[in-house]
Amino acid sequence: MELSAIETRVAGSLIEKQLTTPQQYPLTLNALVAACNQTSNRNPVVSYDDRTVEATAAGLKDKGLLRFVHPSHGRSATRYRQVLDESLGLEQGQLALLGVLMLRGPQTVGELRARTERMATFADLGEVENALGELGRREEPLVVRLARQPGQKEERYAHLLAGAPEVLPEPAAPLPAAEPASHAPGSELAALRDEVAALRRDLDEIRDQLGL
Numbered sequence: 001m002e003l004s005a006i007e008t009r010v011a012g013s014l015i016e017k018q019l020t021t022p023q024q025y026p027l028t029l030n031a032l033v034a035a036c037n038q039t040s041n042r043n044p045v046v047s048y049d050d051r052t053v054e055a056t057a058a059g060l061k062d063k064g065l066l067r068f069v070h071p072s073h074g075r076s077a078t079r080y081r082q083v084l085d086e087s088l089g090l091e092q093g094q095l096a097l098l099g100v101l102m103l104r105g106p107q108t109v110g111e112l113r114a115r116t117e118r119m120a121t122f123a124d125l126g127e128v129e130n131a132l133g134e135l136g137r138r139e140e141p142l143v144v145r146l147a148r149q150p151g152q153k154e155e156r157y158a159h160l161l162a163g164a165p166e167v168l169p170e171p172a173a174p175l176p177a178a179e180p181a182s183h184a185p186g187s188e189l190a191a192l193r194d195e196v197a198a199l200r201r202d203l204d205e206i207r208d209q210l211g212l
Contacts, residue, residue: 001063001140002163009036009046010056011065011161012102014082016041019096019119026069026079029054041115043104088142093131096120098142101159106146108154132157 003011013035018025027035033053039045048056057080060066064087069079085095096119097112104115113128122128135143136157146156146165158165 001161003161004056005162006036006046006048006052006056007060008102008159008162009042009048010053011060011082011084012099013038014066014080015084015095015099016103016119018082019092019099026081028077028079029057032057032080041103091131093120093122093127094135097128097131098135098159098161101143101157102161106156106158106165108156110154112157 010032013032014025014027017027017031017035024031029050033048033050036048036053037046057066057068060082061068065082065084067081067083069081071077084090084098085092090098093116096116099119100112100115101107107115109125109128109132112132113122113125116122116128122131132143132145135141136145142160143157144160144165146158148155
């Protein structure tokens with residue numbers, strides 16, 4: 001299974017809203033579009049229209065990751081709910097981590113703990129790492145730990161629902177800086193002193209030869 005970028009955003013938005021605002025869940029199409037296009041807690045920020053999100057939801061349904069909730073009990077609009085937790089056998093903490101990774105891209109353990117605070121309870125960073133490890137050790141891994149990149153202090157984790165994450169290559173090492181010009185006068189002065197000393201020796205030899 002490999003999701004497109006928009007499928008990842010739709011499914012991740014449904015996970016987030018299920019865990020943070022259960023009273024408003026499942027979502028109507030309008031609410032789902034708004035969740036996808038949020039400018040907070042999203043990377044990248046997108047601008048999907050209703051038709052695009054509706055078609056994507058239908059595609060996720062065909063993949064067994066989403067269900068339609070048809071109008072009933074006074075509700076007049078079809079609603080949408082994710083079933084990744086059922087399809088993939090995920091616990092709430094695992095679902096929360098996967099949802100945040102789907103919405104915000106690669107993140108450190110500390111960032112994931114902070115950003116899942118409203119979705120699940122992790123006692124400490126160790127519990128977050130354990131949950132990530134379980135997701136990564138599955139027969140079909142859902143999470144991968146990325147190698148630390150130059151300038152980064154910590155390793156990051158990424159989800160694998162959209163295939164292998166793109167990892168930027170290490171930048172080329174900078175060329176050594178040229179020696180500052182201010183260092184030149186010192187060496188030039190030493191060379192001049194050597195030349196003067198050599199001339200003095202030559203002059204002394206000439207004087208001796210002439211008997212001066």
